[in-house]
Amino acid sequence: MIESLLIANRGEIARRIIRTARRLGIRTVATYSDADATMPFVREADDAVRIGPAPARDSYLRQNRILEAARQTGVQAIHPGYGFLSENADFAEAVIRTGLIWVGAPPSAIRAMGLKDAAKQRMIAANVPVTPGYFGEDQDPDRLRREADTIGYPVLIKAVAGGGGKGMRRVDAAADFSTGLESCRREAAASFGDDRVLIEKYILSPRHIEVQVFGDIHGNVVHLFERDCSLQRRHQKVVEEAPAPGMDEATRKAVCTAAVQVARAVDYVGAGTVEFIADVSGGLCADRIWFMEMNTRLQVEHPVTEAITGQDLVEWQIRVASGEPVPRRQEELAIDGWAMEVRLYAENPATGFLPSIGCLEHLRIPEGVRIDSGVEQGDEITSHYDPMIAKLISHAPGRQQAARMLAGVAAGVEVWPVHTNAAFLARTLNHPDFLSGAIDTGFIERHLMDLMPSTEPDERVLQAAASALLGAVAQEPWTTLTGFRMNAEASRQVNIEVAGRPYIVNLDQPARGSGSVIKDIVFIDGEAWPFGSRRADHAGGGQNLTDGSIIAPMPGTVIAVSVRQGDRVLRGQPLVILEAMKMEQALNAPFDGTVAELRASPGAQVTEGVLLARIEGED
Structure with missing residues (x-):
């Protein structure tokens, strides 16, 4: 077996690989950027090598520097984790050429599945059903628009080199196609260096079903059953679970057999995920499930498969890369219980889930579930990388038990001062329709108002804040006796300020539970x-709807400005497009008016809170 391993990644997946490697007695070497020098994964590895400045292009994507680090430390193998270089066939070949072991898919399989259009054409040739669409090489905008018209709206524009929800746009009408195409291509070029796209029919009642597969150099291919990743927001997964709700044995056999067939068609070795889209307008059944793509790496959601099968997939990767056969035969694998995973992100639901950066001054996640995290209290969430704080994974005998267990943990999350999606996750997991299994990829959009966190503190918040304030001044009798009069009882009303707004709390009114x-x-x-003297702008925002100020909601780069000073604009009209973490955010006019001030210019780097433009309303 491999005895030493360099990890060409960071954060929680680096820690995850280190954990398994340590159990197997394998020496680990971490690679890190300047921004990650003090992060937990760097401390936990047996050795660590600096590979460059904070931006990923100058560090985690520097192939030569990573190979040099491997040479310097004398490791036998490189594990790419997921993201960054994990599906880069050129890098995989470079690793192999240097005599190192590549703990990943063969370069030929990465290439075969790396471009979504070519992969679909290959699957059509292998008689695997694929979603109707256009996968041709002609990228002329007029040709793409004609193909979309032929397919019929709604359609989905997807980057051929895409992944992770980036480079995807839904278009509902022909009039919106050109704008969607331009935005999709721009994001695809920024994320993947390739702006080519394909067009697919958008399934109106879709479920996202994926199958974990594993192959070895001896010709064995097995599956480890399916996962359901239907709950998504902007094509990014929010809740992942295994097995899939409503999956009967006949449908499971059909989709898992198809996944193995896909893997065999490209002589697959290592961990891979075959993704399918299912039309569940008439229920989940085998004849309405189509191949979408194959991810030639370990998935972020692999822990739910580990939970229901009792297998360590990173260990499987290492053993297969060492030349061993897959550790279990198909008949030795079975489903045990139900598992769910949610991704706890540093993001602000109140501003459209924009990333929230800063120091994790306070971080507490309740026990009771598996926690895969790349950060600890005191660490920094930066604009350079994905803002995930942790993955939370539950495992229980049944689906509702797993959901309620995970919801309880999400509700108990404590993070300050950065914003998180914890309340949003808890509400999602507790929603009646989710618990009943009535899910598809439109679930979050349909129920968004029910799932959004509160905008006003409830009685429990006010009572807890008032009690804490009274406790803080307990040694000052004249300030505790609000409304004091001689020979009379003190008033039981307390004035407090919560999230920058004043409230009067009657302490004689019993609270429904208390908070931490x-x-x-x-x-x-x-x-x-x-409450009290704490920051009043905790709710945050990307623009001031009262005075027309357009404020940068996060650090990033201005990639487009569609207006000039003095232009007349309409409510909702895009003004500035900001990019951060390879995702675009359009800042729109809050009302009809005139561009009275414009400080944004294409290519400019901006910080959070900077004024980009100001709209003056019409009298």
Whole structure:
């Protein structure tokens, strides 16, 4: 077996690989950027090598520097994790040429499945059903628009080199096609260096079903059953679970057999995921499930498969890369219980889930579930990388038990001062339709108003804040006796300020439960409420709807400005497009008016809170 391993990745997946390697007695070497020098994965590895400045293009994507680090430390193998270089066939070949072991898919399989259009054409030739669409090489915008018209709206424009939800746009009408295409191509070029696209029919009642497969150099290919990743927001997965709700044995056999067939068609070796889209308008059944793509790497959601099968997939990767056969035969694998995973992100639901960066001054995640995290209290969430704080994974005998267990943990999350999606996750997992299994990829959009965190503190928040304030001044009798009069009882009303707004609390009114209070923050149901002197702008925002100020909601790069000073604009009209973490955010006019001030220019780097433009309303 491999005895030493360099990890060409960071964060939680680096820690995940280190954990398994340590159990197997394998020496690990971490690679890190300047931004990650003090992160937990760097400390936990047996050795660590700096590979460059904070931007990924100058560090984690520097192939030569990573290979040099491997040479310097004398490792036998390189594990790419997921993201970054994990599906880069050129890098895989470079690793193999240097005499190192590549703990990943063969370069030929990466190439075969790396471009979505070519992969679909290959699957058509192998008699695997694929989603109707256009996968041709002609990228002329007029040709693409004609193909979309022929397919019929709605359609999905997808980057051929895409992944992770980037480079995808849904278009509902022909009039919107050109705008969607331009935006998709721009994001695809920024994320993958390739702006080519394909066009697919958009399934109106879709479920996202994927199958974990594993192959070895001896010709064995097995599956480890399916996962359901239907709950998505902007094509990014929010909840992942295994097995898939409503999956009967006949449909499971059909989709898992098809996944093995896909893997065999490209002589697959290592961990891979075959993704399918299912039309569930008439229920989940085998004849309405189509191949979408294959991810030639370990998936972020692999822990749910590990939970229901009892297998360590990173160990499987290492053993297969060492030349061993897959550790289990198909008949030795079975489903045990139900598992769910959610991704706890540093993001602000109140601003359209924009990333929230800063120091994790306070971080607490309740016990009771598996926690895969790349950060600890005191670490920094930066604009350079994905803002994930942790993956939370539950495992229980049944689906509702797994969901309620995970919801309880999400509701108990305490993070300050960065914003998180914890309350949003808890509400999603507790939603009646989710618990009943009535899900598809439109679930979150349909129920968004029900799932969004509170905008006003409830009675429990006010009671907890008032009690904490009274406790803080307990040694000052004249300030505790609000409304004091001689020979009369003190008033039981307390004036407090929560999230920058004043409230009067009657302490004689019993609270419905209480929240956790740390310093001057109340944590309840996954939400954080500052009170007293704490920051008043905790709810945040990308623009001031009252005075027309367009404010940068996050650090990033201005990639487009569609107006000039003095232009007349309409409410909702795009003004500035900001890019951060390879995702685009359009900032729109809050009302009809005139561009009175314009400070944004294409290519400019901006920080959070900077004024980009100001709209003056019409009288």
